[in-house]
Amino acid sequence: MPRIRTGMDDRPHLAKGAFADQLAEELRSGRASGQPTIYEQEFPTGNLRVTVIWDRWDRLPLEERTGVILQAYEQAEGAAFRDRIALASGLTAPEAHAAGMLPVQVIAALRRDDEVTNEACQQAMLDEGASRLLGKEHPQLRFATLEEAEAARQRLIKKLPHSEQVWLITQDVGSTEGFATEEP
């Protein structure tokens, strides 16, 4: 009688291809703005939780996103660094917003006598990493913290002279979901 033994495949599942190459390049470049935004949260144990917010993830299953992230880290930082990653998640901006990761928003509050145009503002916001998935006509520029948003505001002012008064920072208010008491 055949007796077939197989092991559980516990090798990291890495995704090759252009996605991983591009993300690896982003990791190496250390750009100050624009998508993707990469959060590396270090646990007290030294392990990392990596979250990559990138609208390009749209239509890619979560499992493949994780594979791309691991592959990109291996390419950019080496296998030892990759092995410190305990949790790797790829989220689009709407998903990250839904997860409560992007509560702060930079908005363009244009008035008639402002010297900059709406088109210029939108393009500058897109360059900063605004998401079209959050608003096709009105891309949203969102951040995790006020500090990140303020840094983006300063870059926008530098990019578009005479726009100091245009850029406002707003923050989401808390949700009431914690008040639910019965299982849906």
Added chain:
Amino acid sequence: MPRRLLDRCEPDSIGQFRIAARQRFNDGLALATAGQRTGAIYLWGYSAEMMVKAAYFSLIGIAPTATITWSGDLRPAILRGRQMNILWPNQGEGHNIRAWIDLLISVRAMSAGTQYSPRFGLELQRRGQRLEYLWRESLRYRKNCAYQDEVRQAREATEWILVNGKAL
């Protein structure tokens, strides 16, 4: 007179979750071999979910026989996950296997004594992502028949979680 099935059921607990997870897995196998593919996946999802919940509540120190309730245990765990910025949609929030797994890995990673090896954690995360792709508790409302390959994927993911149950 014999007691009704529902009267014979004990309250939810880690111990009950673990036993029921294996029973539902076997129920799913019976359905799969009878060609009832969607039904099989439906049960396997719950099987995986119960194993992961049992692991989380065991990790935070709840006794195996202690009763687990929605307001006292499940809901606070979900809120904790959201506070940790885990993507946890409202729809079917109690049953989101991927989110429960993300929570389990993150909480374990906080302490050297409980952390998974990153490789094991990532493998667990991958199994959860695969199940999220295939399973929702709302599957019971759907008439579609699962593909054979989807049955295989769901079975393998659930099996892995059951096989590694003690290490979760």
